[in-house]
Amino acid sequence: MIRKFYKSILALAVVVSIAFSHATAQDSTSTAAAAPAGGGDVAKGEELFKNNCAQCHAVTAEVVVGPGLAGLEERRDYAWIKKWINNPMGVIASGDKYANDLYTKFNKTQMTAFGAFGDNEVKAILAYVKSAGAAPAAAAAPAGGAAPAAATETGGGKFINVILVSLLVIMGLVLVALLGILQLLNRLSGAESGEASLSFGEKLQANLKNIAANKTVRSAIVWAFILLATKATFDGMYGIGVHQGYAPKQPISFSHKLHAGEMKINCAYCHTGVYKGKQSGIPSANICMNCHNAIKRESPEIQKIYAAIENNKPIEWVRVHNLPDLAYFNHAQHTNVGGLECKNCHGEIEKMEVVQQRSSLTMGWCIDCHRKTEVNGKDNGYYTKLMEAHNAVSKGAMKVQDNGGLECAKCHY
Ligand code: HEC
Ligand code: HEC
Numbered sequence: 001m002i003r004k005f006y007k008s009i010l011a012l013a014v015v016v017s018i019a020f021s022h023a024t025a026q027d028s029t030s031t032a033a034a035a036p037a038g039g040g041d042v043a044k045g046e047e048l049f050k051n052n053c054a055q056c057h058a059v060t061a062e063v064v065v066g067p068g069l070a071g072l073e074e075r076r077d078y079a080w081i082k083k084w085i086n087n088p089m090g091v092i093a094s095g096d097k098y099a100n101d102l103y104t105k106f107n108k109t110q111m112t113a114f115g116a117f118g119d120n121e122v123k124a125i126l127a128y129v130k131s132a133g134a135a136p137a138a139a140a141a142p143a144g145g146a147a148p149a150a151a152t153e154t155g156g157g158k159f160i161n162v163i164l165v166s167l168l169v170i171m172g173l174v175l176v177a178l179l180g181i182l183q184l185l186n187r188l189s190g191a192e193s194g195e196a197s198l199s200f201g202e203k204l205q206a207n208l209k210n211i212a213a214n215k216t217v218r219s220a221i222v223w224a225f226i227l228l229a230t231k232a233t234f235d236g237m238y239g240i241g242v243h244q245g246y247a248p249k250q251p252i253s254f255s256h257k258l259h260a261g262e263m264k265i266n267c268a269y270c271h272t273g274v275y276k277g278k279q280s281g282i283p284s285a286n287i288c289m290n291c292h293n294a295i296k297r298e299s300p301e302i303q304k305i306y307a308a309i310e311n312n313k314p315i316e317w318v319r320v321h322n323l324p325d326l327a328y329f330n331h332a333q334h335t336n337v338g339g340l341e342c343k344n345c346h347g348e349i350e351k352m353e354v355v356q357q358r359s360s361l362t363m364g365w366c367i368d369c370h371r372k373t374e375v376n377g378k379d380n381g382y383y384t385k386l387m388e389a390h391n392a393v394s395k396g397a398m399k400v401q402d403n404g405g406l407e408c409a410k411c412h413y
């Protein structure tokens with residue numbers, strides 16, 4: 001009777017655990033497939049344009065800092081546009097007549113280089129410029145579909161850990177209880193058949209044999225193994241795509257320790273987008289030339305910079321940090337609005353000879369910080385009202401999560 005009862009509890013626990021791990025696994029795969037489809041190229045282009053280009057360009061023919069981009073694709077072919085966006089000063093330095101005329105016309109205003117933009121980004125921007133220029137009043141497509149209600153879900157790994165650990169604890173308790181009962185039964189039957197005269201050691205041996213022969217105990221052990229194996233598999237799966245510690249060799253042995261550390265060059269001198277755009281950006285060779293046209297010209301490493309400019313080929317830096325396309329991250333939001341420092345996320349770059357990825361860049365990592373970090377309301381009139389409203393209904397300080405920092409659509413297109 002009692003054994004049957006324990007057996008069914010055990011079976012139930014196992015079924016529940018498997019159902020749970022299954023459900024979470026399916027959840028993430030189905031939304032993963034749905035997320036990128038939510039916002040099309042145009043929506044992505046709009047995002048990129050507003051964050052990186054809008055301060056200098058209009059989608060109409062109107063001149064802001066630079067020329068209006070309406071009709072751009074009729075003026076220039078795609079290859080030229082991509083080259084230009086990646087490295088405008090490189091195109092100008094190459095002697096391209098159109099570029100030089102334009103540069104002169106705009107009083108030699110230097111356009112920011114977006115060396116990190118690939119075909120996807122450039123095409124998205126062009127798609128947006130075309131659609132917005134053609135229909136200036138067209139409403140922007142909202143990003144993403146309806147978000148599932150599971151706003152409390154963190155990086156799934158933690159969730160599963162909690163379930164597994166509690167299951168293991170329950171099973172441990174069940175085992176202990178079973179042992180107690182077995183002992184009791186043994187003692188009763190032992191007393192009847194006169195085994196009371198056995199020594200303690202003999203009794204223990206008999207008990208252990210009993211336990212080993214007990215089916216429930218054996219199946220519990222088997223299930224414990226299965227659960228541990230499942231957990232290991234999940235951990236492995238969540239580790240895929242995580243590149244913490246990644247520090248690839250770069251084509252030129254550029255040292256942050258020397259330039260940002262010892263020489264104290266401001267990060268934004270080279271990463272020009274970091275306070276005003278989505279992307280920090282990687283500096284074009286021209287920024288290096290501001291100094292290296294005079295410094296260490298004879299060094300073979302510096303000669304590589306010269307070669308890049310002469311051949312009009314951007315230096316092919318190997319990308320270190322890279323979120324999957326389904327996630328949206330904006331630097332200005334964090335450095336400028338949020339007031340965070342680079343080292344909050346990148347570690348002490350100014351001490352690195354070779355850049356290394358210090359944070360995991362997983363969803364759990366983003367969410368964890370949004371749970372813990374207070375919104376930076378200093379000198380921000382927009383937040384004053386929000387904070388008053390928050391303080392009226394809640395005692396704690398306003399965290400990023402209280403401002404929508406856990407909403408799926410904020411980070412997923
Ligand atoms: C800091 C201001 C600034 C930013 C930011 C900027 N541009 Fe420019 N852009 C210019 C200026 C100025 C020119 C004119 C050429 C020159 O003087 O360098 C120009 C020229 C261009 C041209 C050539 C236009 C033509 O008529 O042929 C294209 C294309 C262009 N920019 C695209 C972009 C895109 C795309 C972005 C955003 C990813 C961007 N620019 C961001 C200032 C900027
Ligand atoms: C003199 C120019 C210069 C300065 C100053 C500079 N960087 Fe860089 N940074 C680069 C170049 C070039 C690369 C690409 C090569 C590399 O990864 O080392 C880079 C790469 C990076 C990367 C990795 C980019 C990727 O591919 O994911 C990070 C992060 C970074 N820098 C952060 C910083 C921080 C933080 C500072 C200030 C403490 C800083 N940088 C100062 C030029 C500079």
Ligand code: HEC
Nearest residue numbers: 252253254265283287288290291292295296299300301302
């Ligand atoms: C603000 C000025 C400045 C800028 C901008 C700058 N550097 Fe430097 N760089 C220096 C100085 C100064 C040294 C040290 C020279 C020495 O050792 O005497 C140096 C040294 C180097 C060295 C080591 C050369 C050797 O053989 O010892 C490399 C490589 C280098 N820089 C690459 C770059 C690259 C790539 C960029 C652009 C992303 C860049 N630097 C931008 C000032 C600058």
Ligand code: HEC
Nearest residue numbers: 267271274279280281321322323329334335340341342345
């Ligand atoms: C809140 C976290 C956070 C802060 C703060 C932060 N970064 Fe980043 N950084 C990231 C993430 C995440 C990526 C990867 C972005 C991607 O792949 O789209 C990244 C990428 C980069 C890159 C690679 C090129 C690019 O723009 O994607 C550079 C360079 C960089 N950061 C420099 C900086 C500098 C300089 C600062 C400080 C002024 C800084 N970051 C502050 C999280 C941060």
Ligand code: HEC
Nearest residue numbers: 328329333337338344366369373376400403404405410411
């Ligand atoms: C070190 C802490 C930290 C990390 C790590 C971090 N964030 Fe943030 N994030 C913030 C802060 C602080 C703000 C609030 C900025 C403000 O005042 O609007 C914010 C705001 C945001 C917003 C705007 C939310 C809103 O309510 O409008 C988005 C989107 C966002 N973060 C995405 C990400 C993504 C994606 C990652 C991971 C790749 C990430 N963040 C990692 C601290 C962080």
Ligand code: HEC
Nearest residue numbers: 028031032150151241327362363366367405406407408411
């Ligand atoms: C603060 C930003 C942020 C929020 C809020 C957020 N995500 Fe994510 N999410 C990310 C980042 C960054 C990644 C990519 C991380 C990686 O590859 O490990 C990601 C990855 C994913 C993935 C891919 C699975 C995987 O592990 O690679 C799914 C599915 C997902 N998120 C669903 C959601 C859902 C559903 C919500 C709302 C409950 C949500 N996300 C809220 C930042 C966020």
